[in-house]
Amino acid sequence: MKEGPDIARIGMLFGDPARANMLTALMGGQALTATELAQAAGVTVQTASSHLSKLEEGGILAQRKQGRHRYFTLADAAAGTLLENIMGFAASRGHLRHRPGPKDPALRKARVCYDHLAGDYGVRMLDSFVARGAIESDGENLAVTEDGRAELGALGIDVASLTSNRRPLCKSCLDWSERRSHLAGTLGKALLAHFLENGWALRSSESRAVLFTPDGERKFLSLFPAG
Known part of the structure; x- marks a missing residue:
């Protein structure tokens, strides 16, 4: 055996x-x-x-x-990460299920991946953090810089309190629709909670889509401009 x-x-x-x-x-x-x-x-x-x-x-x-x-x-989060990674792997190999409908664009734009933001907006957020030096990335590993801690603190997110969790503070998660990484970990969870609690977005009752309000979308795009 x-x-x-x-x-x-x-x-x-x-x-x-x-x-x-x-x-x-x-x-x-x-x-x-x-x-x-x-x-x-x-x-x-x-x-x-x-x-x-x-x-x-x-x-x-x-x-x-x-x-x-x-x-x-x-x-737990490990089960969610495993499932998202399998979905990302399947998408990267062309194994996709096509279900056309009005929900699809919304899911590709922004959706929940277990407890953090995924889709185009999730990838955009991580790219923006990395581009301005708030998060350092070597392709696999992510780390919040001192500038990043200050920026997140201004948003009301206490990075120190997130590091006491057994989960990683920030982790890259392969996005199945964008084929690139979005931000997971306790920081990814805290940021999604921030958007929802402050009225920038709300959860769809019919799918995993995250629906940004007009004002919330303006704030999000201003905070995370395209590279």
């Missing part, structure tokens, strides 16, 4: 189309019921429950109970 990590099991968990659809639905960072996930996967609730049990046993999902209701989320 071969020793080492069982990547075959992980591959099996992600490889089923119904499970893949449920996991993609959970990339929005919200807790969803088995019924909602069944609808996302296009299967019955009974079938969805079987899939969810396998994903939970495999450490991909976590379950939360509230009263008589059960909700499911991705187990």
